[in-house]
Amino acid sequence: MNEPAAPNAPGRVGDVRRRNLSLVLDSIARTGDSKPSRAQLAAGTGLTKAAVSSLVADLVESGLVAEVGLYRDGERGRPGQGLELSSRRGVVGMEINVDYLSVGLVDLAGNLRFSASIESRNRGLAPDAVMARLAGLAAEARAAADAEGISIMGGGLAVPGLVDEQRGIVLSAPNLHWQYERLDPQALLDGAPLGVRLSNEANSAALGELWYGGGRPDFLYVSGEVGVGGGVVIGSELYTGPGGNAGELGHMVVHPDGPPCSCGGAGCLETFAGQEAIFQAAGIAEGSFKERTELLLRALDDGTPAASKAVDDAGRYLGVALASAARLMDVQAIVLGGHFAVLGQWLMPALAGSLERHAPGLLDPKNLTVSGLEHSGTLLGAAGQVIRSVIESPFEFLLAAKLA
Amino acid sequence: MNEPAAPNAPGRVGDVRRRNLSLVLDSIARTGDSKPSRAQLAAGTGLTKAAVSSLVADLVESGLVAEVGLYRDGERGRPGQGLELSSRRGVVGMEINVDYLSVGLVDLAGNLRFSASIESRNRGLAPDAVMARLAGLAAEARAAADAEGISIMGGGLAVPGLVDEQRGIVLSAPNLHWQYERLDPQALLDGAPLGVRLSNEANSAALGELWYGGGRPDFLYVSGEVGVGGGVVIGSELYTGPGGNAGELGHMVVHPDGPPCSCGGAGCLETFAGQEAIFQAAGIAEGSFKERTELLLRALDDGTPAASKAVDDAGRYLGVALASAARLMDVQAIVLGGHFAVLGQWLMPALAGSLERHAPGLLDPKNLTVSGLEHSGTLLGAAGQVIRSVIESPFEFLLAAKLA
DNA sequence: CCATATAGTTCAGATTGAAAACTAAATCCC
DNA sequence: GGGATTTAGTTTTCAATCTGAACTATATGG
The missing domain is CATH 1.10.10.10 (Winged helix-like DNA-binding domain superfamily/Winged helix DNA-binding domain)
Known part of the structure; x- marks a missing residue:
């Protein structure tokens, strides 16, 4: 583009x-x-x-x-x-997740001017079907923009998986059962001068946190969804690594003799702190994510030992991974998002204790926080990437706008 | 400066x-x-x-x-x-290590035009005494430069510890028993227009590897000295982290129930793969580093079980840490230096096996290599930092040279 | 020896920010 | 009320530096 x-x-x-x-x-x-x-x-x-x-x-x-x-x-x-x-220029943020779709209209200043979301069991659904549903939501956002006199510059689409931004390909999204799927994000916002940018969900959430949340220049964002993902923000920029796959916190090794992981490795954090692992350890097997999450929260409230132990273990192993990450990358702040944010109050004690045990004094406890953006973080981050690209290269935007 | x-x-x-x-x-x-x-x-x-x-x-x-x-x-x-x-402009690289001092004269093109080193038991010696000895070596380098008609632009001094580059302070060098020592690196090369830049040994070695060794744009340099250090090179630049302390590979957690570490944590890589840990596990207690290293190498040659197991364990745990590092930072190449380079052939099998077990397919085995620069890597890196600063900001050099 | 090819220089033109002078629009104070 | 003062913003002149085109310099080939 x-x-x-x-x-x-x-x-x-x-x-x-x-x-x-x-x-x-x-x-x-x-x-x-x-x-x-x-x-x-x-x-x-x-x-x-x-x-x-x-x-x-x-x-x-x-x-x-x-x-x-x-x-x-x-x-x-x-x-x-x-x-x-200007409040008359906007970007549409869009998100495909396992059990819902959502869109948001964000203006240049970062205000969420309109948002909508629908439940949608996307796991296993064909990408075309999902994109068709999302197109409906996108149309709503365009209508809202028209009504408010906002001209749409472009869009951002976040998906829970590895993506090739340049070519608009989802390389792999295990939670959706997608593998090497060629999407057509551009079709969602036909005619927008800057097009639609595909991005990874955890990375977008991290960027949302950076631009519209806590606002620290350096932190590690930890996203506990079905998998455990992460976004590394350094010097107010997302660190994606030479191959674009940095931040794979979920597959850091937290126990040399740990159980095998879906990635083929062994002892990965995800086998201790992934959603499935926590549900299983807590003895909660049935139902949708939403239902199981509610069951887990109720069990924690009631003080059920299995649930408490499951979350404690997750926190402890998360602490091991974060201690290593902090040493290696010299990261001095951590923001928990997704599932981990929901479990925040139950997770924190074990997590903070583990961090202090393995990397004493390295991380000020007050720099270990829970994201306050909740679900809109991903949306804001996805849109924000386009907004930032305009702010960082206004000249290029002028050209793109003139050509259109 | x-x-x-x-x-x-x-x-x-x-x-x-x-x-x-x-x-x-x-x-x-x-x-x-x-x-x-x-x-x-x-x-x-x-x-x-x-x-x-x-x-x-x-x-x-x-x-x-x-x-x-x-x-x-x-x-x-x-x-x-x-x-x-020009081959008539040079930089002096200098290194203080536990048991030796060395200098090298590097010209703009990166040729090592002169080098010298002396044995010196620096552990516990006062910084002033060490600097005085080093000044003698520096004088030799200046004489060599005069003889070859090379004008010295500046110098780089690498020490095995955490440093504050700006203020010329060694914050801590546990292997030298130094703690918050204010050095005067400038005195070593009085009058050099760009002065003398203080730097960390592992970081300098990593940069030496980058500029004068393998030459990959992205890799993790692992330096096994008394401690286990590291240098992260991303996009042909050293990643030092927001606080300047990135690359502390030695204190990544490789076992959640591991033994306590000198850093106050527990289960750190250093407790399994540091020089002391290896010597101890191999049952080699007496003598200088050089002597103990020779004993260890002989024991490995002879196939002594304790020695083999010590090195195998070190390799296995190093693999755990590197697997995590590779996931987190998406690093796709690893270069072993220092002690690990010396132990290379004995260390590799366990290390490669461990990497493949914990992060299968992530790292092409041919990207796991041993540094070929040996001791001069640190020297070249220390000098190279000044050379690169000239190449990246020639205008500033012109000003500095004109003022002098 | 002249056509041709490549290296390097010279000079006019365009873009752009700095510096300083200038204009515009408010408050302060008598 | 009106001039002094203060701050905002514009205009003008100037210098830096790149591009592009024309020009000079120096080689080979027939």
Whole structure:
């Protein structure tokens, strides 16, 4: 869709403006509610007022930034024109999960302007059937955008599995029983200038947490779904590794003599802390995920020993994996999401204890938190990736928008 | 010393030239022996011939690049002027280790032009005493540089411990019994325009491997010294983590019920695969490192069961840690250095087996290798950091050189 | 010796930010 | 109420630096 600048591309004179457009736009995005003036942007970025004026003019003309009336900062002097990200440009976040589909309309500033979701037993369903249902939801989002006067720039689609972003292929999504499925995400938002970006669910949730949640620059996001996934955020960027598969927390080895795992290995975290493992250890075998989760929570509330032990064990082994991860990557904050967030209060004691036992003093307990975004985190992250790409490369967006 | 460009600095017109100077210089460095002409550089970088001519003129004037006579590429037409990194600019790499000190003079192209080392039982010695001995070696390197007509740009000093690069402080080097020692690395090479950069031994070894060894862009370097250290190289850059302490492979947890470790944790890799742990498990208690290593190697040669088991166990647990690391960071190649390189042939079977058991198919066995640089890897890496900083920011070097 | 091919230089033109002067719009204070 | 002051934003001039095209330099081939 948009070609990223090659790292070895020659510097041209025009690159300076590309960079400064992004710098100013990002500055406006970061300042958020306080709606900076051109003069404040100049002070904040180190650019001259003249340069900022010229850059802002381009951004306003493109529709990415809007002026929002006068704004008084100090007591004297001419008041500035407040600037903010346009609320008339949006991105559609979409999520396919095991038992539901959801969409959300997110504006440039990150506000969730519309959302909808439906239950859908997707496991084992053909990708085409799932995509057809999702297309219905996407149409709702487009209608909502029309109603609110929001122009849709693009979309993000998160799926619980390994994906090839470039080619729109789901390499493997074991929980959906999908294997090497070629989707057509573009069809969901026909005509959107930036298209639809396919992404991994855990990674999107991690990015949602980064941009619209806790907001730390460095943390490890742990997503306990059917599998145990993770997203590594370093320096406010997702670390995906040389092959794009980093963050596979679920298959870190937490016991050298542990049981065999579905991945072919042995002693993986997932065999101790995956949803299935916890349900099984707690003696809860029947029903949908939702039903079993409710049974488990009730059992924990009642203090049922098997349930408590199951969650304690999961927490302890999760602690082993996180201790190793913290040592290796020097990660100093951890955010729990998905199933782990739901189990938070029961999981934490064993987890914190295990971390302290294996990596004493390495991680401040107050940096071990539960995600507050719940299900919308993935949606926000999926949409956010497109929004960030615009903020980081506004020039490229202008081109894409002009061509369309 | 030289201030790195802030990530949020505004782009200025002059930045374009900074970047292109680096692009051209790096291009010359990469092309290596084949001594490219200006026209070839233009084709390779995407810059115009005019721009390359102008950039090369600056680089030649600064003494970083030299013309090396005519060079014929095709059959017809005017031959080009071959260009290469100057062999008259060098950096001194220095290393403090537990039982020796060493220095090396490395020219811009990465050739080791001179090296020397002395045995020195540094454990427990005062930093001042060690630095005084090292200064003697450094003086030899300077004399060698004078004799060869090499001008010294700066130096790199690697120590086996955690360091604060900026302030020249060794935060902790347990194997030397050093704790928060303020060194004065600058004194070793008084007057060198880029000063002396302090660095961690394992990290330097990893970088040495990157620039002058295997040359993969992504790998995990495992250094088995007294402790077990590591260096994570991703996208041809060292990953140091948000706090600068990434790569602490030795304290990854490889057994949830393992013995206590000196770090206060339990079940750490180091308690199974550290030098001391191996010596102890093999029943070798007395003597210097060198002597004990020789004893161990002889015992392995003889097939002594205790020694074989000690090394097998170390390999197996190392495999557990590396399997986890590979999952988490998606690392696809591993290079063994230090003690592990010495034990290579005895360690490999158990290590490879363990990796395959815990992360089957994840890592191609041919990507599990032993470093070929031996001891000079650390030296080359320490010097290389300064050399790379010049190649990546030639403009800043020009300024620094001009001020001196 | 001249056609041709390739290397490298020179020069006009375009883009862009810095610096400084200027205009615009508010408050302060008498 | 009106000038002084303060702050916001624009205009103008200038310098840096790349591109592109024309030009010069130097080789081979017939």
